[in-house]
Amino acid sequence: MTIVQNTPLVGTSLERLEDERFLSGRGQYVADVRKAGMLHAAILRSSVAHGRIVRIGLDAARALPGIHAIVTAADIPQPIPRIPLRLVPLPEFAPYHQPVIASAKVRYVGEPIAVVVADSRALAEDAIDLIEIEIDNLPPIGDRDVDASGSFLFEETGTNIALRYHTASGDPDGAFATADYTRRETFQIQRHTAAPMETRGLMAQWDESGPTLKLYGAAKVPYFNRRALAAMMNLPETSLELIEVDVGGGFGVRGEFYPEDYLIPFAARLVGKPVSWIEDRREHLMATNHSRDVGATVEIACTKDGTITGLRGEVFGDMGAYIRTNGGVVPTAAGMFLQGPYRIANVDITVLALMTNKTPVGTYRGPGRFEANFFRERLLDMAAADLGIDPAEFRRINLIREDELPYSIGKRAPHLPDAVYDTGDYHAAFERCLTEIDWTGKAAVQGRLIDGRYHGVGIASFVESGGAGPKETSRFVLEKDGMVTIAVGSSMLGQGLETTFSQIASDALNIPVSAFRIDHGSTARLADGLGSYHGRSIIVGGSAVLDGAEKFRTAVIEAAANLLGRPNAELRFENGAVVSDAGASISLSQIAASRRPDDGLLSVDGIFLVNKPTYSYGTHAAYVAVDPDTGRVEVLDYVAVEDVGRAINPMIVSGQAIGALVQGLGGVFLDHLIYDEQCQLLTASFADYLMPTATDFPSLRSVALELRLSPTNPLGAKSAGEGGMVPVAAAVGNAVGAALQSCGAQPRTLPLSPSKVWSLIHEPAATAP
Amino acid sequence: MSRKIDITLTVNGAAYAHAADTRSTLVDFLRDDLKLTGTHIGCEHGVCGACTVLVDGEAVRSCLMLAPQADGASIVTVEGLGAANGELGALQRAFRKHHALQCGFCTPGILTTAHALLTQEPDADADRIRDVLSGNICRCTGYVTIVQAILEARDAYRRPADAGTSR
Numbered sequence: 001m002t003i004v005q006n007t008p009l010v011g012t013s014l015e016r017l018e019d020e021r022f023l024s025g026r027g028q029y030v031a032d033v034r035k036a037g038m039l040h041a042a043i044l045r046s047s048v049a050h051g052r053i054v055r056i057g058l059d060a061a062r063a064l065p066g067i068h069a070i071v072t073a074a075d076i077p078q079p080i081p082r083i084p085l086r087l088v089p090l091p092e093f094a095p096y097h098q099p100v101i102a103s104a105k106v107r108y109v110g111e112p113i114a115v116v117v118a119d120s121r122a123l124a125e126d127a128i129d130l131i132e133i134e135i136d137n138l139p140p141i142g143d144r145d146v147d148a149s150g151s152f153l154f155e156e157t158g159t160n161i162a163l164r165y166h167t168a169s170g171d172p173d174g175a176f177a178t179a180d181y182t183r184r185e186t187f188q189i190q191r192h193t194a195a196p197m198e199t200r201g202l203m204a205q206w207d208e209s210g211p212t213l214k215l216y217g218a219a220k221v222p223y224f225n226r227r228a229l230a231a232m233m234n235l236p237e238t239s240l241e242l243i244e245v246d247v248g249g250g251f252g253v254r255g256e257f258y259p260e261d262y263l264i265p266f267a268a269r270l271v272g273k274p275v276s277w278i279e280d281r282r283e284h285l286m287a288t289n290h291s292r293d294v295g296a297t298v299e300i301a302c303t304k305d306g307t308i309t310g311l312r313g314e315v316f317g318d319m320g321a322y323i324r325t326n327g328g329v330v331p332t333a334a335g336m337f338l339q340g341p342y343r344i345a346n347v348d349i350t351v352l353a354l355m356t357n358k359t360p361v362g363t364y365r366g367p368g369r370f371e372a373n374f375f376r377e378r379l380l381d382m383a384a385a386d387l388g389i390d391p392a393e394f395r396r397i398n399l400i401r402e403d404e405l406p407y408s409i410g411k412r413a414p415h416l417p418d419a420v421y422d423t424g425d426y427h428a429a430f431e432r433c434l435t436e437i438d439w440t441g442k443a444a445v446q447g448r449l450i451d452g453r454y455h456g457v458g459i460a461s462f463v464e465s466g467g468a469g470p471k472e473t474s475r476f477v478l479e480k481d482g483m484v485t486i487a488v489g490s491s492m493l494g495q496g497l498e499t500t501f502s503q504i505a506s507d508a509l510n511i512p513v514s515a516f517r518i519d520h521g522s523t524a525r526l527a528d529g530l531g532s533y534h535g536r537s538i539i540v541g542g543s544a545v546l547d548g549a550e551k552f553r554t555a556v557i558e559a560a561a562n563l564l565g566r567p568n569a570e571l572r573f574e575n576g577a578v579v580s581d582a583g584a585s586i587s588l589s590q591i592a593a594s595r596r597p598d599d600g601l602l603s604v605d606g607i608f609l610v611n612k613p614t615y616s617y618g619t620h621a622a623y624v625a626v627d628p629d630t631g632r633v634e635v636l637d638y639v640a641v642e643d644v645g646r647a648i649n650p651m652i653v654s655g656q657a658i659g660a661l662v663q664g665l666g667g668v669f670l671d672h673l674i675y676d677e678q679c680q681l682l683t684a685s686f687a688d689y690l691m692p693t694a695t696d697f698p699s700l701r702s703v704a705l706e707l708r709l710s711p712t713n714p715l716g717a718k719s720a721g722e723g724g725m726v727p728v729a730a731a732v733g734n735a736v737g738a739a740l741q742s743c744g745a746q747p748r749t750l751p752l753s754p755s756k757v758w759s760l761i762h763e764p765a766a767t768a769p
Numbered sequence: 770m771s772r773k774i775d776i777t778l779t780v781n782g783a784a785y786a787h788a789a790d791t792r793s794t795l796v797d798f799l800r801d802d803l804k805l806t807g808t809h810i811g812c813e814h815g816v817c818g819a820c821t822v823l824v825d826g827e828a829v830r831s832c833l834m835l836a837p838q839a840d841g842a843s844i845v846t847v848e849g850l851g852a853a854n855g856e857l858g859a860l861q862r863a864f865r866k867h868h869a870l871q872c873g874f875c876t877p878g879i880l881t882t883a884h885a886l887l888t889q890e891p892d893a894d895a896d897r898i899r900d901v902l903s904g905n906i907c908r909c910t911g912y913v914t915i916v917q918a919i920l921e922a923r924d925a926y927r928r929p930a931d932a933g934t935s936r
Contacts, residue, residue, distance in 0.1 A: 015865050022873025023861040025807020025847035029874065032806035122771065122792065197811050197819055197874040197908050248809070248874025249908050281812040494872025494909055655868045655910060662911030686816035686906070694902035694912040698895070 009503040013651030030201035030217035041277040042124035044114040046106035049357040049679030057132030066119040073103035081232040088327030098322035107321035110286030140357040140679040163353035169410035170346035175310030179301035191293035192671035198248020199279035204268035218242035220255025221531035250493030252363035289362030294371040312348035320360040333368025341463040369726035377460040377730035423708040433641040437621035453625040456739025460730030465613040466535030466719020474548035474606035482589030489529020490541030508549035535719020548606020616718035618642035620731040631758030645718035657702035657724035664728025776840035781849030789836035798836035807847040818905030821878035828885035847877035859925030869918035871909030891926035
């Protein structure tokens, strides 16, 4: 067999290797996993936002035929396990970790109270309806003034403010005291979330003989979840196998450790049979992480000529009822990215995490960044207008120049070291975006009423971190048939990693992608893996694949040297075989076939260690038309420009950018998790929770630049999954503000629904946050 | 409480006679009884379109139809959209070429919706395609590449032998 691969694949838009199974209906998602004797679980959730559980009556439900078990807090070992934090594990959050099931109190609508296991899901749901539940209501906490009523989610803490910290650089007080100009504004991004098309699901299979547990449905961070679950179940990690099948979208919310990640394995162990639980959409909208819901009061100080001299602000995140695995990422990242890609010497930021009787908050694509960019870029446009400076010129004055990089913004959170922007040409990306949207030409329509609609163009620049360390691992295994299996610690959530990892390995070893099989299916494959979040899969995971490939080359040469009886130095690996100048040659298949049974398969481990994030950056521009009669905003044109360092597969990078952009536009105009005053969720179906559909945003463009490689990793990659999203609210908010300048309307809150925009135009005083 | 009712139907060209639970939806019947798991459940209330299948040639939300209502019907699911030789059909190939799918979860419903549209209207323009697709939610792609892929597949539907399924 001759296998030759001469053209580099990294940088080419290879069609995705995973697509055929998805297109033919052969993908296997967790609801497709069936086992003999499998039972089905359904979960009784609190319908009350805040209250004390008085009684749970199970007799009628237990009497129903086909019911195998009903689990409540009384059945769980005491103390009830609580879900540990994976990120930002600040000690202040300790009282607020979520117990896996409600016992004395319920704290949000959707909190698990009981799990029913039955022959079918329909029967389990029938039984749920028969459970009698009595809850004494407590006053719910829903708005920002969380400590005003004296009602506390956690009485023992005496406050609903879980965290408050303060960071500063330079001399902010001095800067504001001496400033030519200051302006202070309050902004708010509404609660919304990822809502991937596949809901969560788990299938747990307990084997008493090990004992071992197999848990299907893992995603994003299976190794962390294995560690957490092992501790909670009092089992060694090696007794647990978390299995990742196809995942119908993640965007941050899928795969984190939720109460069900304990409850379903517990139920499977209890009944001794496989138990499947598939979340329904109503459950999903009240049980899976919410996100955003960050507000801020921000103040800017400038000189008359437009140089920003100071920025200060207070950022408040509504965390919901518990601090889940993502800790304080959402509000802390909003504080961290408030400064953005600008040279600001004097900065002062306070961050608060507030507890309310709502579904807990976690990360959603661009956590904190979507919010921070909206706050800052809106304020920049207001300041530029006040100073009589063109918004583009105002940004040119303040954008960090390449000769100022690396640029430290200092320590912006108690758990993080100084943030240092690495490489880039912020001005080049900015100018490219202005050229693409024709900023100069669009001056003719800016704020003009044309055919009954106000037209406006808005711009917004951003810098965004990715590639979280500290490590990722890979394992290359030469299979008996000569194929190479690459086990990776990264997780697949639809982002095409089977293709991009194969491209990286193919180039490194100069053999075709068809020689590889990417294995991300199980925690049994590797000792550890950090998974997929923070735009880290290519940067850290891909670099671990690259390292594994180099070690694999060395290992096959070593193996061939023994087989051929020649020193390593005379041999090289090319075209899928180890060859010597003298003409000796042995293929991977032959090397594989020559292994003795005792040898096992040839296998090497790759690893990549990194302690610095990458910083991608760019600029977005939006061109909108606003109908003053209806408040409807049409996005006429939108350009997203981002420097991704290196694009492994430009087609996939573009898909990430456009997909993120449309999700971002959903966050601007549509997505909204609405609670009433009793903290009842009003948007618990897709008829109420609106997301973009195909008719909403047809005119979108993305430009992926490869201007400056990242210095943190051998691929030179920067994250590419979130840049399409993070400045979308900022750019659109500025475009709407520009369009409505003659009305004096300023978007300060989202979503920009038709009624909100109509009010901005016609009742500006009523629309302050 | 449930009881069973005997139904007969054709799915992807194969005839089935089966006792269906009277309260089972068509999508649960396809997935649980016939083991055709390519059809996905996204919302169970007819909004997201992930469960779309063809019932006698029309794109239908299989979560909003009871299995007994499909008695006597001819149904095509994503598993039946391939070409006769077992390869991907023209629409599926266009989706791969244009990167019109990412996580793949909504894809079966979008393929069946687009297949029904192009079978009936092989000259549908981008606006018409977006209109029809507006009943299917995709959270990954932003729809741009999906529209491109469907536009490209139109040629094959003008010459039906190339389109894939003839069922």
